Amino acid sequence: MINRRKTKQISIGNVKIGGDAPISVQSMCNTDTRDVKATLNQIKELSDAGCEIIRLAVLNKDAGEALKEITKKSPIPVVADIHFDYRLAIQSINNGVAALRLNPGNIGKRENVEKVVTLAKQQNIPIRIGINAGSLEKSLKELDIPLSEKMIMSAEGHIKILEELDFDKIKVSLKSSDVVTTIEAYKLFSQKYDYPLHIGLTESGTLKGGLVKSSVGIGSLLSQGIGDTIRVSLTENPIEEVYAGYSILKSLNLRKKGVNFISCPTCGRTQIKLIELAKKVEERFKNLDANITIATMGCAVNGPGEASHADFGIAGGINEGYIFKKGEIISRVPEDKLLDELENVIINSLNM
Numbered sequence: 505m506i507n508r509r510k511t512k513q514i515s516i517g518n519v520k521i522g523g524d525a526p527i528s529v530q531s532m533c534n535t536d537t538r539d540v541k542a543t544l545n546q547i548k549e550l551s552d553a554g555c556e557i558i559r560l561a562v563l564n565k566d567a568g569e570a571l572k573e574i575t576k577k578s579p580i581p582v583v584a585d586i587h588f589d590y591r592l593a594i595q596s597i598n599n600g601v602a603a604l605r606l607n608p609g610n611i612g613k614r615e616n617v618e619k620v621v622t623l624a625k626q627q628n629i630p631i632r633i634g635i636n637a638g639s640l641e642k643s644l645k646e647l648d649i650p651l652s653e654k655m656i657m658s659a660e661g662h663i664k665i666l667e668e669l670d671f672d673k674i675k676v677s678l679k680s681s682d683v684v685t686t687i688e689a690y691k692l693f694s695q696k697y698d699y700p701l702h703i704g705l706t707e708s709g710t711l712k713g714g715l716v717k718s719s720v721g722i723g724s725l726l727s728q729g730i731g732d733t734i735r736v737s738l739t740e741n742p743i744e745e746v747y748a749g750y751s752i753l754k755s756l757n758l759r760k761k762g763v764n765f766i767s768c769p770t771c772g773r774t775q776i777k778l779i780e781l782a783k784k785v786e787e788r789f790k791n792l793d794a795n796i797t798i799a800t801m802g803c804a805v806n807g808p809g810e811a812s813h814a815d816f817g818i819a820g821g822i823n824e825g826y827i828f829k830k831g832e833i834i835s836r837v838p839e840d841k842l843l844d845e846l847e848n849v850i851i852n853s854l855n856m
Contacts, residue, residue: 506756508729511700514630514673517581517602519556521630521675522700522732527758529749530557530702530735531742532585537567537574544577546742551579552791553746554761557733559583559605568595575600583632590616597623603675605632608665609641621669630673633662635689636706637680651680652688659693674699675733679706683721690725700732707737714738715748726756747790760795766814767800774802776820776839785818788843794854798846808833816850818842829853 513523521528531550535543537560547558562568562584575582584596586606593604593611597620604624608617608631624631635655644654655678666674676699678689686705693701705721708714718736725731736748753759767782782800789798799817801807804826807819812831819826819833825842827835827849837845 506727506729506758509694509698511698511732512672514675514700515628516557516583516630519581525732527726527731527753528556528733529554529746529753529759530559530583530733531555531745531749532559532561532735532737534742537561537563538570540570540573543570543574547574547578547580547582550742550746553743554750555580555742555746557581557583557602559585561585562592562596565592565595568592568599571596571599571601575602586611588612590620593620594623597627597629601629603630603632605634607633607635607662609662617665618669621666621671624673625671628673630675631666631671632675632677632702633659633666634702635659635662635676635678637682637685637689638706650688651682651685652678652692655680655685655689656692656696663697663699675702676700677702677704679704679737681705681707683717683724686721687724690730691728694730701730702733702735703731704735704737709739711738711740711744714740718748719752722752723756726752726758761793763789763792763794764797765789765800766797766811768802768807768810770802773805774820775822776802776825778802778820781818781820781825781842784843785846788847789850792850794850796850796854798850804833816846816853818846 511522514521519528533543533546535546558580581602583603583605584601586593590611635658640654640658659676680686703725705718708717722734734749736745738745750762754764765786770778785800796815799811799814801811801819804819804821808828808831811817817828823839826833827845
C-alpha cells in the first residue's frame with residue numbers, strides 16, 4: 505500500500521486537491537482559446553474521457569474574453585495559463601477561471617503582483633507555481649549546482665512572494681524533460697514544503713516514448729507518495745494524456761475509475777489475431793465507467809487460468825475464441841463475433 509504524503513488541501517472549482525483527496529487527472533487543450541466552440545468541444549471530449557481539470561493558454565485579451573463563455577459552459581474547472589502579463593491574470597479571474605498557473609516573479613512590478621494576489625484571495629482562486637527546467641531565471645542557470653536544486657530555488661523565490669502577501673492557496677510543479685532531474689526536484693521539494701504538487705514531465709515526447717518516460721517519472725513519484733494531480737504531457741491528442749494518466753494511477757491502485765485492461769504477449773500457441781483483438785477490446789470499452797478488469801488472452805490452454813482474476817475476458821482459439829468470466833469459460837464464439845458477445849456479457853452482468 506502506498507502512503508501518500510500529507511499536503512495542504514486546496515480546491516480548484518469543485519475538485520479538492522491534496523490532503524486526503526484522490527489524485528486528479530488533468531490535461532491542456534491544444535485549441536485556440538479564442539475559438540470558443542472548438543475549445544468547449546475539446547473540453548467535453550476530455551471530460552468524457554475522465555479529465556477532471558483543464559488548463560487553457562491565455563495568450564492575449566481576446567483569449568481572456570473567450571474565457572467568459574468557456575468557464576460558464578465547461579463541465580470541469582478551467583485553469584488559465586498565464587505568462588508575464590498580470591492583466592491577463594486579472595481578466596481571467598474576472599471571467600470565471602477556477603485557478604491560475606503563473607509564476608508571480610515573472611509578471612512585473614510588485615504592485616502588479618499584489619493586484620493579482622488580492623483578487624485571487626477575494627475570489628478564492630489558487631495559484632499554481634509552474635517551474636520548468638528549461639526556463640529558469642538567468643541568475644540560477646549560471647550557478648554550479650544540480651539542475652534539480654536550481655528548480656527548487658526558483659520555486660522558493662516565487663513561493664516567498666506569495667507568502668509575503670499572505671497567500672497560501674498554492675500548488676507547485678517542478679517539471680523537466682529529464683526523468684531523473686524531475687524525480688529529484690520533487691523529492692527535494694517534498695522534504696521542505698507541504699504544498700500540493702502537480703507532477704509530470706515536460707516535453708516528454710510523442711505517444712510511445714512520452715508514455716515510457718512519463719510512466720517511469722510519474723510512477724516513481726506516486727509510488728513514494730508524492731503527487732496530488734498529474735498530467736501526462738504528450739505530443740498527441742490530449743485525450744491520450746487522460747487515458748495514460750488513469751492507467752498510471754490504476755497500475756498503482758491509486759484510482760479505480762474506468763476499466764483495467766490486461767492482455768498476454770503473443771507466442772507460438774496463439775492462433776488468433778491477438779494484437780488486433782486486444783486493441784479492439786480497449787477501443788470498445790475505453791469509456792466504460794466501471795471498476796472492472798477485462799483480459800484479452802492468446803489461447804484457451806492457460807489464458808483463462810492466468811487471467812482468472814479478471815472479471816471478464818477473451819481466450820483465443822483457431823478462428824474463434826472463448827468468453828470467460830472469473831476464469832470460467834461461458835461461451836465459444838466465432839472470431840468475428842467475439843467483441844459483440846463480450847460486450848453483451850459485460851453489459852448484462854453489470855445491469856444485473
